[in-house]
Amino acid sequence: MYNNIMKEPIKKSEELINKIESSNIKQKPRWHYVLENIVFWSIFSLSIILGGIAFSIILYAIGESDFNLLRNLSSTGIRSFVSFLPFIWILFLGVSLMIAGLGIRNTKKGYRYSLLWVLGINILLSVLLGLLFFYTGGGQDIERIFAKRVGIYKGIEERKVSVWSHPEYGFLSGTILEKQSDDILLLEDFIGEKWQINIQNAVTHFGLSLETGEKIKIIGLILEDNIFTAEEIRIWERPGLRRK
Amino acid sequence: MSVSKKVCEGLTDEDLVRKSLQNIEYFACLFERYEKKLVRYILRISSFSPEEANDILQEAFIKIWVNLNKFDDNLKFSSWAYRIVHNTVISEWKKSRSFGKDRNIKIDEEIFKNLPSEFDLVEKSYEKDKIAIIHKILNFLPEKYKDVLVLRFLEGKNYNEISDILRKPLGTIATLIHRAKKAFRKEADKKDISFNV
Numbered sequence: 001m002y003n004n005i006m007k008e009p010i011k012k013s014e015e016l017i018n019k020i021e022s023s024n025i026k027q028k029p030r031w032h033y034v035l036e037n038i039v040f041w042s043i044f045s046l047s048i049i050l051g052g053i054a055f056s057i058i059l060y061a062i063g064e065s066d067f068n069l070l071r072n073l074s075s076t077g078i079r080s081f082v083s084f085l086p087f088i089w090i091l092f093l094g095v096s097l098m099i100a101g102l103g104i105r106n107t108k109k110g111y112r113y114s115l116l117w118v119l120g121i122n123i124l125l126s127v128l129l130g131l132l133f134f135y136t137g138g139g140q141d142i143e144r145i146f147a148k149r150v151g152i153y154k155g156i157e158e159r160k161v162s163v164w165s166h167p168e169y170g171f172l173s174g175t176i177l178e179k180q181s182d183d184i185l186l187l188e189d190f191i192g193e194k195w196q197i198n199i200q201n202a203v204t205h206f207g208l209s210l211e212t213g214e215k216i217k218i219i220g221l222i223l224e225d226n227i228f229t230a231e232e233i234r235i236w237e238r239p240g241l242r243r244k
Numbered sequence: 245m246s247v248s249k250k251v252c253e254g255l256t257d258e259d260l261v262r263k264s265l266q267n268i269e270y271f272a273c274l275f276e277r278y279e280k281k282l283v284r285y286i287l288r289i290s291s292f293s294p295e296e297a298n299d300i301l302q303e304a305f306i307k308i309w310v311n312l313n314k315f316d317d318n319l320k321f322s323s324w325a326y327r328i329v330h331n332t333v334i335s336e337w338k339k340s341r342s343f344g345k346d347r348n349i350k351i352d353e354e355i356f357k358n359l360p361s362e363f364d365l366v367e368k369s370y371e372k373d374k375i376a377i378i379h380k381i382l383n384f385l386p387e388k389y390k391d392v393l394v395l396r397f398l399e400g401k402n403y404n405e406i407s408d409i410l411r412k413p414l415g416t417i418a419t420l421i422h423r424a425k426k427a428f429r430k431e432a433d434k435k436d437i438s439f440n441v
Binding site for chain 2: 011012013014015016017019020021025026027028029030032033108109111112113114117
């Protein structure tokens with residue numbers, strides 16, 4: 001290309017400037033990039049928070065799943081026990097970690113960190129936050145709200161009730177209505193049926209008061225209709241999760 | 245009004261970026277400073293003709309202009325410019341691929357046949373034929389290896405700069421260079437040429 005007046009070749013730099021000016025090409029404002037960076041950091045932070053919530057719910061579900069019962073469970077019991085595992089929250093945690101990784105990798109200097117490093121940091125932050133949520137009961141509360149609001153989701157509490165509502169297999173649970181004597185409790189299960197529980201030879205777990213209103217789970221045997229002999233009595237909710 | 249070459253020479257890239265935001269003439273200085281280097285880089289990593297390379301460079305500099313406010317002082321301008329040029333080459337190559345074009349450079353077979361048998365790839369002063377053989381061998385390598393080798397040995401960039409240009413972690417760059425050197429040596433061996441990589 002040539003300059004019409006001087007008849008000299010136009011420098012490429014002039015061509016570039018002419019193109020920018022003639023096409024009125026504008027620069028994107030600085031705030032655009034600041035906002036972009038904020039968006040990616042927010043995606044990262046939000047994903048870490050969601051990952052923390054998911055991790056706390058996984059801890060809650062694992063804590064409530066009574067793994068040591070596996071040997072006592074029949075095939076039906078095992079099925080309901082497996083359905084008790086928090087697959088959805090494990091998936092949710094995985095997705096959160098991935099989104100957090102994408103968020104941080106898209107920040108200004110995110111590319112400098114390896115995938116392994118990013119994943120490690122994400123896991124660490126989610127675990128720390130998850131532990132915090134778990135011990136303050138936040139994760140549990142969110143899970144309950146989730147169970148209440150999302151129709152297709154079966155909450156951990158509901159699953160626990162279904163695992164511990166099989167007196168025919170030796171698993172019973174409910175609320176203590178009355179302590180009739182040192183050896184006999186009156187219990188109302190979660191379906192509303194009343195049971196007389198013989199606790200004379202039962203092993204009671206640490207933290208149990210066996211007072212009216214307390215929720216418990218029992219391993220034992222049905223003696224007669226609505227009479228159950230307890231071999232082991234467990235606390236319904238782990239002490240670390242109970243609040244108030 | 246154009247800014248004199250002398251004024252530009254006394255300024256760093258980062259100064260020129262700052263001044264370009266106020267006065268577009270300084271942007272011309274930036275372009276002139278990198279024009280030859282970047283056209284050469286485009287030709288090294290692609291099979292585009294010099295004319296096409298110039299068009300790609302112009303397009304890349306328009307992107308640089310549009311995103312000038314994004315430039316981060318913690319990064320070298322040259323790394324940023326190389327990154328944008330690299331990405332523009334890739335996107336242009338993707339567009340042209342549908343017309344049967346590939347990223348591999350075409351080397352004259354005669355030059356290839358008459359090449360000496362031993363080179364030092366780390367050596368900076370290359371003769372035309374040495375560069376030709378290097379390109380030829382690079383063409384047999386996967387793009388990811390070719391990209392790092394061009395940046396490291398032909399463009400003389402250090403690991404940090406390559407990491408910033410390709411937006412990959414430093415460790416990944418080190419691994420890629422290590423593997424690329426091995427692949428390069430293997431390819432050179434197949435052609436009975438010894439390289440000191």
